[in-house]
Each structure stands twice: as structure tokens, then as C-alpha cells.
Amino acid sequence: MPLPNKMRDSYSLERVGDIRCSVGESPLWCAEEKAWYWVDIPARAIWRLDAASAKLRTWQTTEMVASIALKESGGLIAGMETGIFSLRLDDGPMALEEKLGAPAEGLGPGMRFNDGRCDRQGRFWSGTMFADIPAARPLGRLHRYTTRHGVSAPIVSDLLVQNGLAWSPDGRTMYLSDSHPARQLVWEFDYDIDEGAPTNQRLFVDMNAYPGRPDGAAVDSDGCYWICGNDGGCILRFTPDGTLDRRIDVPMAKPSMCSFGGEDLGTLLVTSIAAGAPAGDEWAGAVLMMRPGVTGLAEARFRG
Numbered sequence: 282m283p284l285p286n287k288m289r290d291s292y293s294l295e296r297v298g299d300i301r302c303s304v305g306e307s308p309l310w311c312a313e314e315k316a317w318y319w320v321d322i323p324a325r326a327i328w329r330l331d332a333a334s335a336k337l338r339t340w341q342t343t344e345m346v347a348s349i350a351l352k353e354s355g356g357l358i359a360g361m362e363t364g365i366f367s368l369r370l371d372d373g374p375m376a377l378e379e380k381l382g383a384p385a386e387g388l389g390p391g392m393r394f395n396d397g398r399c400d401r402q403g404r405f406w407s408g409t410m411f412a413d414i415p416a417a418r419p420l421g422r423l424h425r426y427t428t429r430h431g432v433s434a435p436i437v438s439d440l441l442v443q444n445g446l447a448w449s450p451d452g453r454t455m456y457l458s459d460s461h462p463a464r465q466l467v468w469e470f471d472y473d474i475d476e477g478a479p480t481n482q483r484l485f486v487d488m489n490a491y492p493g494r495p496d497g498a499a500v501d502s503d504g505c506y507w508i509c510g511n512d513g514g515c516i517l518r519f520t521p522d523g524t525l526d527r528r529i530d531v532p533m534a535k536p537s538m539c540s541f542g543g544e545d546l547g548t549l550l551v552t553s554i555a556a557g558a559p560a561g562d563e564w565a566g567a568v569l570m571m572r573p574g575v576t577g578l579a580e581a582r583f584r585g
Contacts, residue, residue, distance in 0.1 A: 290527055290528065290529050290530075290573070292529065292571040292572060292573060292574075293571065293572070294531070294532065294569045294570070294571050295569060295570045295571070296564070296567055296568070296569050297330055297337075297550075297567070297568040297569065297570065298335075298337055298568075300328070300337070300566070300567060300568050301555050301565070301566035301567065302319075302321040302324070302328075302552060302553070302554070302555060302566045302567075302568065303321055303322070303323045303324055303554070303555050303556045303566065304321060304322040304323055304537065304554050304555075304556055305319055305320070305321055305537055305538075305552030305553055305554065305566060305568055306319065306320050306321075306322055306347060306348065306396070306497060306537050306538050306552055307319055307320050307347065307348045307349050307396070307397070307398075307497070307538060307552075308538055308539065308540040308542075308550045308551070308552050308568075309349055309350065309351065309540060309542075309580060310540060310541070310542020310543065310546075310550070310579075310580065311351055312542075312544070312579065314331075315331070315332045315333060315544070316329055316330060316331050316332060317329070317330040317332065317542060317550055318330075318349060318357070319550070319552050319568065320346050320347065320348070320349060322345050322346070322347050323345065323556070325341055325342045325343070325344060325345050325346065326339050326340070326341060326342070327339065327340045327341075327342065327346060327349065327357075327368070327370065327376060328568075329370070330568075332543065332544075339374075340370050340373075340374065340375060340376040341374055341375050341376065342359075342361065342368070342375070342376050342378065343375075343378060344361050344362040344363060345361060345362050345393060346359045346360070346361045346366075346368075346376075347359075347360050347361065347393060347394050347395045347396065347397070347407075348360040348394065348395065348396055348397030348398065348407050349368070349397075350397070350398050350399045350405055350580065350581075350582065350583050351580065351582045351583065352367070352582060352583045352585075353403070353582045353583065353584050353585070354585070355369075356368055356369045356370065357369075357370070358381070358399075358405050358426075358583045359397075360394030360395065360396075360397040360405075360407030360408075361393070361394055362392075362393040362394070363380070363384060363388065363393075364380050364381065364382065364383075364384050364385065364388065364394075364432070365380070365381045365382060365385075365394070365405065365407065365426045365432060366378050366379060366380055366381060367379040367381055381426065381428075381431070381432075382426065382431030382432045383431060383432060384432070385409060385422070385424050385432045385435075386422065386424075386432075386434060386435060387409065387420060387422055387435070388409055391411055391412055391413060392409050392410065392411055392412065392420065393409065393410065393412055394407045394408065394409055394410075395407065395408055395409065395410045395421070395442065395443050395444065396408060396443055396444045396445065396446050396497055396538070397446060398446050398447070398580065398581075399580065399581040399582065399583050400448050400452060400455070400472070400474075400477060400581065401448050401451075401452030401474065401581050402452065402474055402477065402581070402584070403581050403582060403583055403584030403585075404425055404426070404427050404477045404583075404584075405425070405426045405427075405583050406423065406424070406425050406426070406446055407423075407424060407426070407446075408421055408422060408423040408424065408437075408440060408443025408444075408446070408457075409421050409422050409424070409440075409443065410440065410441070410442050410443055411441075414441075414442060414461065417441055417461060417463055418441070419439045419440060419441050420440075421438075421439075421440030421441060421442065421443045421459075422435035422436075422437065422438045422440065422443075423435065423436045423437040423438075423440065423443060423457065424436060425477055427477075427585070428585040429585075436478075436479065437457065437479070437482070440459050441459050441461035441463060441464055442459055442460045442461040442464075443457070443458075443459065444457075444458045444459065444460040444495060444496050444497060444498075445457055445458025445460070445467055445495050445496070445497065445498040445508060446498070447498045447499060447500045447506060448472065448500065449472075449500060449504050449521070450500065450502065450504050450578060452472060452474045453471065453472050453474060454469055454470065454471065454472055454521075455469065455470040455471075455472040455479045456468070456469055456470075456485060456498060456500075456506055457469075457470070457479075458488075458495035458496070458498065458508065459495075460494045460495050460496050460511060461494075462494060465487070465488040465489045465494050465495060466484060466486075466487055466488065466489075466495070467484075467485045467486040467487075467488060467495050467498075467506075467508065467519075468482050468483060468484060468485055469482075469483060469484075469485040470482050470483075485506075485519070485523050486506075486508075486519055486523050486525075488508070488510075491510065491513070491517060491525065492510045492513030492514070492515050492517075492528075493509070493510020493511050493512050493513020493514070493515055493517075493536075494510070494511045494512055494513070495508045495509075495510070495511075496508070496509040496510075496511040496536070496537050496538060497509050497537055497538020497539065497552075498538070498539070499538075499539050499540050499541055499549075499577060500577070500578060501518075501541065501575045501576065501577050501578070502546075502575065502576045502577060502578055503575065504520075504521045505518050505519060505520050505521065505526070505575075506518070506519045506521075507519075507539055507549075509536040509537055509538055509539055509551070510536065511535050511536060511537060511554070512534060512535060513534075514530060514531055514532075514533065514534045514535075514536070515528050515529060515530050515531060515536070516528070516529045516531060516536060516539055516549075516551065529571070529573065531551060531553075531564075531569065532563075532564040532567075532569075533553040533558070533562055533564035533565050533566075533567055534558055534559050534562050534565065535553055535554040535555075535557070535558050535562075535565065536551050536552070536553050537551075537552045537553055537554050538551070538552050539551045539552075540577070540580070541576065541577020541578065542577070545576060546576045546577045546578065546579065547572055547573075547574075547575070547576045547577075548570055548571070548572060549570065549571050549572070549573050549577070550568065550569070550570050551568070551569050551570075551571070552568050553565060553566055553567055553568070553569075554566060
């Protein structure tokens with residue numbers, strides 16, 4: 282679908298170092314540390330950027346880590362290959378890992394967790410996927426994790442590549458996407474904030490009508506949904522009624538996830554993917570920051 286010029290925005294972009302992530306994902310702002318975190322899935326790496334000094338460092342994990350969230354008790358909670366883990370990032374080169382709960386149902390050979398984050402009440406959500414994307418096997422499932430109940434039974438099933446998890450500012454609407462080329466859909470759900478239960482799944486945006494596949498997402502303080510258009514070289518902003526009102530073109534073909542942060546929550550950090558990027562894409566795998574002129578919401582921490 283062609284976009285009117287008035288919807289196309291461009292901003293001054295700042296590249297974070299000379300990083301080139303194979304699959305950069307899950308950017309996250311930690312206000313107390315004044316630092317950004319994100320992961321590189323195939324590299325089994327967690328990155329940290331100190332906002333004041335611009336100092337970068339990494340920790341390795343024993344298996345691929347795809348999504349992270351801050352914990353109220355310190356450290357991170359993460360969706361990895363074989364389950365949900367608690368991670369501590371100390372002075373050494375390796376993250377200290379503790380597996381939480383029993384494995385998710387259906388998490389067998391060739392499967393791993395993918396996109397994830399906490400709901401507004403501090404429950405951790407993440408979905409599984411079959412890692413061989415061209416095989417298009419709808420084995421992915423969305424799960425909820427709490428300390429009391431462990432890993433839930435599948436909440437949503439029949440997913441190819443689970444992505445795009447986000448919640449409205451009041452927490453009463455949940456968003457979920459499937460970024461596989463055969464799907465390219467974003468759904469919304471009514472969300473019971475007391476029970477942590479999504480219901481009434483319905484189409485929010487059919488991304489087949491727009492540039493790119495719907496990858497990672499964020500919600501701003503106006504309740505608008507920002508989705509990375511993977512393979513489309515852009516980030517799209519949809520209002521709560523599903524209307525596209527902005528497009529930001531980025532210099533890489535495969536932006537993967539965006540997140541608001543900085544001291545005023547007015548900086549958008551965007552990760553991207555080098556694997557499978559077009560030849561000559563000099564920004565493939567880069568991490569960039571921009572100031573889009575709106576503020577985001579602080580990410581909820583895992584409360585256990």
C-alpha cells in the first residue's frame with residue numbers, strides 16, 4: 282500500500298558503535314543504571330550500553346537468548362532455547378543462569394523461545410517458534426511465566442514466528458504478531474489484568490498491506506503501537522484503532538525490534554538483523570537510536 286508523503290518521517294540517526302548483530306533483538310532501557318540492554322540471538326550474547334559513557338560490554342550465555350526483561354529483584358528474566366531463565370550479569374564474561382520451572386509444552390528439538398516481555402503487572406510472557414523458518418511449521422505457542430504457577434500451558438497456539446508482544450498503557454489490550462511471510466498479521470486481545478488472561482483475539486493490522494513483516498514492537502504514551510517492518514526498512518506507528526499515522530524509514534532492510542528509553546523515555550533504540558540481509562546493506566545488524574518526538578512507557582519489571 283503506497284503511503285502519503287505526509288506519513289513519511291525521517292530523523293537524525295545515531296549508530297551505536299560498530300556493532301553488527303546477526304539477529305539483534307529485545308532492546309531494553311534500565312533507568313536505574315541509565316543503560317540499554319539487547320541480545321544477539323545466534324551469538325548467544327547480551328549487550329549493554331552505558332548511556333553516559335557510551336561504553337559497551339557483552340556477556341555470553343550457554344544457549345541462545347531471544348528475549349529479556351528486568352527483574353524487580355535484580356538481573357534479568359529471559360526466554361532461551363530450553364526454557365525460561367533467570368540471569369545475573371556479574372564481572373565475568375558469562376551470564377550466571379538459573380532455569381525457572383518446567384519446560385514449556387511442545388518445546389522440543391528445533392524449537393526455542395522468541396519475542397517476550399512483561400505485562401504491566403510484571404508477569405513474563407514469551408512465545409516459542411520452530412527455528413527452521415522456511416519449513417513454516419505452526420508449532421509456536423505463547424506462554425506466561427510466574428514464580429507461583431511456573432510456565433503456563435499454551436495461551437495462544439498455531440504460531441509460525443511469534444513476535445510483536447506489547448500492552449496498551451492501561452494494560453487492558455495485548456498485542457501479538459506473527460512475522461512469518463505466510464502470515465504477516467498483528468492481533469489484539471482483551472486482557473484481564475487481574476488474571477493475566479487474553480481473550481477475544483481479533484485482527485489489529487494485516488501487514489500484508491504495508492511494507493515489511495511485523496517483527497518486534499513497542500507502545501508509546503499515547504497508546505500507539507510501533508512495529509518494525511522487517512524486510513521493509515521502516516518502523517510503522519499505528520493508532521489504537523489500527524490506523525497507520527507514521528512511517529520512519531531506517532537505513533537497514535531488516536529492523537527487528539524497537540524500544541523507548543533514555544531519561545525522558547523519548548529515545549527509540551532499534552535493533553536489526555544482518556543474517557539474510559541484502560548485499561551492500563551497510564547498516565545490517567546495526568543498533569541505532571533516534572528521537573521520534575514522542576515518549577514511550579517504562580517497561581514493567583518481572584515481579585515473580
